[in-house]
Amino acid sequence: MGASPLPAASSSTEVAFPSGAGIIARIKEAEIREIVALPDIVTSDGLLWPISVDPDFRLTRICKEDEGVSICGAMSYNGTRALLMMQQTGLMDSLNAIRAIGVDYELPIVMMVGLQGKEPHVKPDQSASYGVRIIRPVLDAMAISHSLIEEPEDIDHIPQAVEAAYAGSRPHVFLIGRSPEAP
Template sequence: MADYPLTAESIKNQFKRAGIHFVVALPDRVTSHYLLKGLINDPEFKVVQVCKEDEGVSICSGLYAAGHKSVFMMQYTGFLDSINAIRGVAVEGHFPVCMVVGLLGKEPDVAPTQSKKYGVKIIEPILDVMGIERYLIERDADTAQIGSAIDKSFKNSSPSAILIGREPR
C-alpha cells in the first residue's frame, strides 16, 4: 500500500493536524472503504452518519456554533443535490463547512473539468461561481492542502471543498 498514490492515513493525519474531532458523513464509494472506516475505528473522531447531504451542512454548522470543528464527507452527486443548503447556510450564513467531496468516476491524473463524467466536469465551475475555495487531492503529496484548507475555512468563516480525485487506500 505504501506505493499507492493516495492513502487514507495521510488524509486522516491532516484532519488531526487541523483539530478535527467530528466527521459528518454520508457514505460514498470513493471515501468509505478505507477512509471512513478508518475514521470510525479511530477513537479521536466522532463520526455522525447522515441520510441526506443537506442534513450534513446543518449539522456541521451547528457543531461550529457549539465550538467544534468538523468536516463533511460526501460524493459529488450529493454536493450537487445539496447546493441550496450549501448556498443558504454555508455561503450566505458564513459557516465554515469543510466538504470532503469524492469524485466518483474521475479518471486518475485528469483535471475534473476534463473528465468524461458530466457531474465531475461541472463541480469546479459550480464551486467557483459559489465562491467556494477548492482543493484537488489525488496523491499523498497533495494532502498538505487539507489542513491548510480547513484552517483557512475556519479562520474566514467560509465553506471549502476538498475534492478527492481517487479512492484513498
Template sequence: MVASALPTECTPQVKHPSGAAIIAAIKAAGVGEIVALPDIVTSDGLLWPISRDPELRLTRICKEDEGVSICGAMSYNSTRAILMMQQTGLMDSLNAIRAIGVDYELPVVMMVGLQGKEPHIHPDQSASYGVRIIRPVLDAMELSHSLIEWPGDEAHIPQAIEAAYATSRPHIFLIGRAPEAS
C-alpha cells in the same frame, strides 16, 4: 476467450493519496467530528478507518443537506467537523451550502469523492459530465475548493481547514482518487 478492454501494459498506473495522511491532517487541524454518507471513492481509505478511530466521532446521516446543517451548527460551539459525501450529494446540497455556509457565514468543510472520475485525468477533462461540472459550479458560487488527487496533496488540508474557520467560509476538498487504505 474474452480479451480485456485494455491490456495491462497500457493501463495508466497512478498513485493515490494516503488515507492515513488525510486522517492525520484532519486531526492536525483540530477536527474531531466526521459527518458522512457512504461514498464509493472514500469508503475504503477514509470512512472505514475513521469509523474505527477512537479520536474521531462519526455521525452517519441520510441526506447531504442535513450534514451541511449539522456541521454549520457545530461551528457555533467551536467544534470542528467535516462532511464527507460524493459529488452527487454536493450538487443536491448547493442551496443549503449557499444559505448556511455563504449567507450565514459558517465554516462548513467538506470532503467530496468524485465518483466516476477517471484516475489518470484531471476532473476538468473527465468524460463524466457530473465530475466535469463540479469545479466550474464551485467557482461560479465563489466557494473555496482544492483537489486531493496525488500523494502529498494531503499536506494542504490543515491550512485549508484553518482558513475556513478563520474566515467563517466553506471549503470543499475534492477527492479525485480513492485514498489508499492503511
C-alpha cells in the same frame, strides 16, 4: 450542435494514490474530531471505514447531505470543527443548503467530496463524466473555495485549508479525485 471533444486520456494509467492514513493524520492535525458522513464509494475504504473505528473521531451517519451541512454549521457555533464527507452527487443535491448556511450565513462548512466516476489518470475538468466535469465550475460560480486531492502530496495543505475556512468563516471543499489508499 455536438459537445466538444475531450482530450484523449494519457496512455499511461500508472498513477499514485493519496494515503488514507495521511489524510486522516492531516484531519486530526486540523483539530477535526467530528465526522458527518454518507458512504461514498471513492472514500469509503481509505477514509470512512478507518475513521469509523478510530477512537479519536465521533462519526455521525446521516441520510441526506443537506442534513450534514446543517449539522456542521451548528457545530461551528460552539467552536467544534467538523468535516462532512459525501460524493459529488450529494454535493450537487445540497447546493442550496451550502449556499444558505455556508455562504449567506458565513459558516465554515468543510467537506471532503469523492468524485465518483472520475478516471484516476485525468483531471476533473477533463473527465468523460459530466457530473465530475461541472463540479469545479459550479463551486467557482458560487465563490466556494476548493482544492483537489489527487496526488499523494496534495494532502499536505489540508490543515491550512481547514484553518482558513474557520478563520474566514467560509466553506471549503476538498475534491477527492483518486480513492485514498486504505491504511
